[in-house]
Amino acid sequence: MHTLRTAARWLAVCGALGVVLASAAPPAQVHAWSVHHAAMHPTAHRDIAAHADVPRYTSRGSVDVATRTVTMEQHLEWVNSTGVTVTLLPFRLFANLPDFAGQTTIVRARIDGVPVGYRYNPTRSIVEVMLPYPLSQASRVMVSLDYHTTIPAGLGQTKYGAFNDDGTTLSFASAYPLLAMSIGGVWQTADPDTKGDLVNSPIGLYDVTVTIPSTHQLVSTGSVIAVQQTPTTQTVRVVSGLQRDFTFVLTTLPATSATVDGTRVTVYAPTSEENQAATQTLTAATQALRLFNARFGQYPYRELDVVAVDAASFYGVEYPGLILMQDRTVASGKRLESTVVHEVAHQWFYNLVGNDVQSDAWVDESLATYAQVIYRRAYGGEDAAQSELAELQRQYDRLIERELDAPVQQHMRTYTLYTFNVLAYAKGALFYEALRNDIGPDAFDRMLLEYVSSYRYAHADSTSMRDVATTICAFTVDALFATWIHPSLQRRLP
């Protein structure tokens, strides 16, 4: 995420909007994993077979544009990998958080086809599905949830713009019941702090078939593999690769595309002869993708999409294979290149290599911010890199003057919005420059490649990069991590 420096003023009241229920969908068909090759880069096809037991979401339904409602029948095939026997399955309903101002309602829950009970938490941001029998480690289950989710209209300036109808684009960010994370056998069900990113999830596979009006284009995580058209509708089937979330938008914006190293990059943004916003966005995204393929390892998907939306709370925000950009940033060109570069880097640092975006937000934000320096150094030379670093240093110096310096690593709850933006982004990126100066550019580049290779499709934490750096350098970098990131990263010598 690339946040604004001032807090958005959220409205306190959410609207419960009308819904239209679709007719009953056909029964669940668990799809073959090989269908997901369509969304994966050829060099990553074998990764799917190696992750056969990841959660698999198969959904079918429709979007009613007039009521801004998606109605779905969702089937999750899940293998219990929590390490403990479970008796219920909590699903996150992000739409019901006050910042989203939407509404997800569960209509029916079934386990292996048999109706079961479910209950909401007090904020309705979690629904717990009751299992009819205790489910032991490594057991498999099919969880079916019928639901509908409604997004607000025209609230991009006051609510979360990634979940909104702005008149041109309907954005459905994380708009489905997403199984909560289990860490150490404990379900993580606390409402997220909304200063930064919200979605913690393991890698999964998504197969989504949705009927939408012919007037709109579906843009989403993954790749389209089939379209059936009638005079007024289109039914689109999309499959994802190994990705952490599924987000889609319906848009009437024009598209412009280019291909980089086998990946199709498409930008959806208003454009005209006077305004080259879409072209500039596409250039930044393709240059970033080409560079990061070389520096971090090949982007493992066929597609990357960028869509301009009305939003006040971010310049850009990353979803797997889909970046939402603030339309003002795209139109003005101000901060455009650095924001696009930052969000493209998140495809490696957040999606490919996951981390807890609430307890360890610095892990991906520092790297995505430092990726801006890597980009400047590659395309503009050392002066451009130093200019980017000077701006980050200026932000950090101002924080020091205000006597707010603190460890980079904190839980999202303990930052203020201001300290989060400076510590996790600017100070974290300056730390990576200090580390590069300490271990040398060649070792630093090897470290980044090794980090992505080691934690690909998995979760990294605050100790992960320290451990990779130590392996690469064969000498301790603990002191540097302890000074900049958190004192606990200094290990005692045996």
Ligand SMILES: [Zn+2]
């Ligand atoms: Zn970010």
